[in-house]
Every structure is written in C-alpha cells, then in structure tokens.
Amino acid sequence: MDIFQLNELADDMMNLYDDDFYNFLENSLNKHLYELFRVQTIQHVTSLSSITIDQIIEILTADIINLNNLKKSLGFVTTDGKFHLRFGHRDLLExxxxLGKSKKNLSIKDFDLTNKYMKNQTHEKILEM
Structure with a gap:
C-alpha cells in the first residue's frame, strides 16, 4: 500500500494500535520511517492527528549513538549540528x-452535525409540547 495513493484513512484504520499500526506504517511508508515511529513509541493512528513532523524527528536531534544509522538513513546533519529530514521522507510523513488530521476533522464535523441534529430534534419536541 502506497501512502500517496490513500485519499483518506478508512474507519477501521483509525483503530490500528501497536503491532497492527506498525505493520500499516511498514507497508505504507518505508522501513526507516517505521523504525522512527517505533523508537518514538507512537503506537496508535489517532496520535497522528495531534503530532507534528518536528515532534516526530526531535529524537534525531539528540546525540544518541544507537540512532546514528537511523539518522543517516532518514536525513543528514549539517555542520552546525542540526538534523534535516530528507524531502522524500518529509513528504511521506506530511x-x-x-490523512490523520483530516480523519479527525471529519469525525469532529460528524460529531458536530450529530449534536446539531439532536439539539434540533429536542427543540422540536419541546415546541410540540
């Protein structure tokens, strides 16, 4: 599954957690980005609606020897010591x-519309009395 071919996350995708979520990431992104999510212990699709790329890659700015190979595969460090994510990886994350944020916004809109409908129904019942 190519992440660029997805128009939206299906409802069942919003329930992905832990290994199911990581399998989805490994299949739709790539091995290195999948590893980044595991290192950050981001375990649930709903996390995607409240996180930024900078927060995801923040761990790569730390001087952690065990992450050197992951840093090299995802980006590069400039002479001033700043980590930069390669464009292809940034595009996939974006x-x-x-997709995660749009699914959350759709859920919020659906919730708002449902609430508005329920209020209207309640209001109409009160007027009928």
Missing amino acids: CLLI
Whole structure:
C-alpha cells in the first residue's frame, strides 16, 4: 500500500494500535520511517492527528549513538549540528499526518452535525409540547 495513493484513512484504520499500526506504517511508508515511529513509541493512528513532523524527528536531534544509522538513513546533519529530514521522507510523513488530521476533522464535523441534529430534534419536541 502506497501512502500517496490513500485519499483518506478508512474507519477501521483509525483503530490500528501497536503491532497492527506498525505493520500499516511498514507497508505504507518505508522501513526507516517505521523504525522512527517505533523508537518514538507512537503506537496508535489517532496520535497522528495531534503530532507534528518536528515532534516526530526531535529524537534525531539528540546525540544518541544507537540512532546514528537511523539518522543517516532518514536525513543528514549539517555542520552546525542540526538534523534535516530528507524531502522524500518529509513528504511521506506530511501525507500521513494530513490523512490523520483530516480523519479527525471529519469525525469532529460528524460529531458536530450529530449534536446539531439532536439539539434540533429536542427543540422540536419541546415546541410540540
């Protein structure tokens, strides 16, 4: 599954957690980004709606020897010591986060519409009395 081919996350995808979520990431992103999510212990699709790319890659700015290979595969460090994510990886993350945020916004809109409908129904019942 290519993340760029997804128009939205299906309802069943919103319930992905732990190994199911990681399998989805491994299949839709790539091995290195999948490893980044595991290192950050981001375990649930709903996390995508409240996180930024900078928060996801923040761990790569730390001087952690065990992450050197992951840093090299995902980006590069400039002479001033700042980590930069490669564009291809950034594009994949942006797409995934947009999908997560748009699904959350759709859920909020659905909730708002349902609430509005329920209020109208209640109001109409009161008027009928």
